[in-house]
Amino acid sequence: MSNTLPKIAWIGLGIMGSPMSENLIKAGYQVTGFTLEQEKLDRLAAAGGSAAASIAEAVRDADVVITMVPASPQVEAIAYGPDGILDNAKQGALLIDMSSITPQTSVDLAKNARGKGIRVLDAPVSGGEAGAVEAVLSIMVGGDQADFDQAKPVFDALGKTIVLCGPHGSGQTVKAANQLIVAVNIQACAEAVVFLEKSGVNLQAALDVLNGGLAGSTVLTRKKDNFLNRDFKPGFRIDLHHKDMGIVTDAARNVGAALPVGAVVAQLVASLRAQGDGGLDHSALLRAVERLSGAQV
DSSP states (O other): OGGGSOOEEEEOOSTTHHHHHHHHHHTTOOEEEEOSOHHHHHHHHHTTOEEOSSHHHHHTTOSEEEEOOSSHHHHHHHHSSTTSHHHHSOTTOEEEEOSOOOHHHHHHHHHHHHTTTOEEEEOOEESHHHHHHHTOEEEEEESOHHHHHHHHHHHHTTEEEEEEEESTTHHHHHHHHHHHHHHHHHHHHHHHHHHHHHTTOOHHHHHHHHHTSTTOOHHHHHHHHHHHHTOOOOSSBHHHHHHHHHHHHHHHHHHTOOOHHHHHHHHHHHHHIIIIITTSBGGGHHHHHHHHTTOOO
16 A cells, blocks of 8 residues: 555654654655654654655655754755755655744745745644644645645644645744634633632632633643643743744734734743743743742742
């Protein structure tokens, strides 16, 4: 079966990339991966993939190249230059960038790739580490319908809600909106947790009943245990959410949209990072509210 499926190169095997690439292997795809950490390459090989020694080696025979790296500078670093994807992937290959980057970076990448005969989709995801592991990610896509249709079986192995949102860059714009909603939601939950605890209410009971009503959310469902146990092992790091809040505030300014609450939460994320909590999960916004409320955290 695997010989009829497109060959996939996967660049970037982090918290999201590793489980996502493994889900493609489980779905029968041949996956050749490259990343900077040897132990991540060993993990891919153990899961049935092939480890490459360079980007060029990884993408050479690939029909589909998927990238999942932290931010715009990393996308540019792996895409451009003599050792990059565009100079080494074959003509007609489909490059799917699943990183969360600025919409403009995606637009520029698609334009530059076109000159090399390579098609591009921007396809950032939402759902965090758990969504990646369970293959239930939301995937918001920007690009051409024909390329989206070709990529759909690949997306189906990675996520559940898969939507073409418009031309190149649209996926990133929707992802930026997603990160705005998530950050504001986590902040509201964090404020509620501190309020409830200071009031002497049973937090577990309170969060259970709140999550059953209009205040309920995927954020509260996914992060309830983080709040209850003060467990901030990163599923999605504050450092990355800080980057994303920069993307959404900048993009909103460019189109003339006001984000008054978003701007405040962006500053709260920035302050948490400045306090040394950048490596923690974004549910650690709770720590910032605790500090503001007089706790020594």
